[in-house]
Amino acid sequence: MLTTTSSHVLNNARRCCSSSRLVRLISTSTEQKDVVIVGGGPAGLAFAAALGSSKVVSENLRITLIEAGDLSKTKAWTQPEGTFSNRVSSITNSSRGFLEDIGAWSLVDQGRTCSIEEMQIWDGVSDARITFSASDSMFPGGRPRELSRLTENLNLQRALLHQLASNPSVELADKVKVESITREENSEDSIGGGWPLVHLSDGRTIRARLLVGADGFNSPVRKYAGIQSYGWAYDTHGVVGTLFHEPRGPYMPPNTIAYQRFLPTGPIAFLPLSETASSMVWSTKPYLASALKSLDPAVLACMINAAFRLPEVSVRYLHTRILEAAKAGTPLSLKQVREEIEFRERSHDISTRSAYSSLSLTNSSGIPPEDADSLPPLVTGIQPGSVASFPLRFSHAESYIGEGAGSRTVLLGDAAHTTHPLAGQGLNMGLGDAESLSKCIHNAVLRGGDIGSYSSLAPYPLERYFENHKLLAAVDKLHKLYSFTAEPVVWARSVGVEVLNELDTVKTAMMMQAGSHRNMPRPGRVGIDVATNGLEMFASGLNTARSIGEGAVGILGAVVKQLVNPTVRRK
């Protein structure tokens, strides 16, 4: 409430700033909200849920989330058992800790998630391989059970919507588009005003104290804020699909190992969802992506198996074959593809009993061939309708907070940055943003701050910008490095010289545990002490790894072992 006892002062204020017009503007058609979130994707929903889970924030701020799609469909989402949505994310322990804190993780259908305990990554040209395993990671209080949890995005979004449903402080406005965002008519001076006005397709106009852009790569909020985003489209599309396969045999570890092979055209990843289903992300050239998408599912399954197994030269040959056949309008039949693969395997001296043979289809109950756990199970089918593709790009906004004419805006998730999926960090970065920004707003409210002001928001980019940039740059470099086939580059990346730093960054992001880089002092949760402790543990863990040096191939190999503790196998 504002009263001014000195009448000449009030008159003075009115005269100089035409505030009567402003008051009229506020009081008539415009609604007033403290936080307006544009975008109901995983990052936007997680941010809304995090705000709602803070008692201080939900008691003091009015929050609205705007989503063009139908959120009730997402909330009621179901899928028959054994089938999976094709958009999945590997939720790191750190992200999971955040989701647990805000009370959303317990609402995720755990039966549809899959624990990833190990990750095997190898060079498509040299076959140099590194392995990340849950048992390598260091965190206070012992070994974690898993590296990450593979979760369908819809499963997570549904959980977040259920969390939000129990929290009336957040208004969800779905099936509503943002028609335009304008800047409130400002007074002649720079004293105040200039708040964003969000015009919605249902006729509402919301005056936002803080406008949050969780609205994806083409973020209208970022455009309104006047924030430049730099980056480039990779000449790459990601082909996704849900794969079916036999369960792992009795002498094999369960289907909890994620595999990724770096081909010069891009990496292909195999991500377990259950004993008999896994998700694929195959990043490749756009023309190849569209050819793969149009293949008969049985042929595509053969191509996937071959892409993990055949030497690179033969994979390249097969790709040429399907491209030529597609061009000629006579797509390859299953029989033709099998013959091609059989011929290539014979000429590479791959025995049909070997794990590297795509055609063996050995009985899973028998003794598995040697190296069987170096490769994903053979794909036997593809879930109908699950194959899709999308373009991949690198982008990073030059700032996360709008200033000047774009003040009272902030970006998170894909609106702020997009990345190649090879490290599986896109959604995790968005969740990290949501956690950091919600903490920042929580703190600002506790200090009586105007949460739309730069001073209140400043800690958020301080915490996130460099963190995200490091990871974006590392992923970008890995993507580029693995597209080379030139001998020296392949040698260098195979022995680890070229990729040490990038791998370390990516590995840290993937394996950081709850409490080690997260230091959100939520009530009853990990505090700063634990966080510091976690970093110490991590450092001492690296020392331990350093001592396991024997058996390394030469000095360079030893360096690799010291820093990333990989298993280097030369075939």
Next chain:
Amino acid sequence: MKPTPSRLLLAHRQIPHFSPPRTIRWRNNATLSPSSSTINQDEIAHFSKLSSQWWDEKGEFGMLHSMNPIRMEFVRNKLVEIAQEDSSPDVEVDGSKVFHGLNVLDVGCGGGLLSESLTRMGANTLGIDASGSNIAIASHHALQDPLLLSNSPTGKGKGKLTYQHTSVEDLLSKRGPESFDVVCSMEVLEHVDNPRSFLDSCARLVKPGGHLFLSTISRTPLAYFLTIFAAENLFRLVEPGTHTHSKFVNPQELIEFFAQYRSSPPPALSHSPPYPPSSLESTQNEETTKSRPWITKLNAQGVPSRLEAETRGIMYLPWRSEWVLAPRGGGVGGLVGDVKKLTELCNYMFWVRKPQKE
């Protein structure tokens, strides 16, 4: 903009005026008449000139904007600490509600940075400033924010915000003493003409058991270097001429002032003219009729009990563009002795509590 050579020279010439640290050097103006105020007209003209820039977070007052959150944190934490001390141990004081219903005075509110924050936290806030244009700016800015407007649905549960163009002395004579639960005066003490008289007026406005919060700058070579040489002349973060080094006040001086300061008797018992600004002499003369001093005991390092008064350094970290509050002195993990003093060599916060009625 680069500082002009003449200003640099002028600034350098002030260096010999440093007094050794911890020497009490109150500039007690002997010619004070009872009705005179502590306001310095040059200072008021300076801030009036800059008033339109109060709310430019990247402008002249950017440093104050970034300082505001930690000032609020210091005030909130201290109120919580004392409220916790006053209540039974099994009640946990809610930091987000500790301001609710309190009458708070913000002396030298400027553009209203602190006043708005106090109001959002639920305090009934009166912001006063000697510059009319500051009050106009503050009033106008608050109009933009529905949380601070009376007719807004979000206004409920929030404090009431009022601005008034007046001096602390005039307010004291108009409102009478013991009117506020909390009196704050942030970054003001180093701009007033007679700090003793100013502190006395502020202190009288505090209710018994209430709180006085100050933030100001130590009179040290480091403070000269950082706040005047670097911030004003070198980097132009702050308008040159904002600070005068000789007006800076050391933490120990504030502590010693309140170690001697005793509240006047309640107004009903007094037949003297209403609340003239007291000088140290008059305080001592009436000693017999007054209660205990605000600070009763100091430890060997000259640090008062945390329940009576506290000083805390605040530091600007340029590489984070952020102000931080120094860890509190004493106790486990706290700073002791010289380390604590090091953190208070430049900007610092001060809190003192008025004794309860006996």
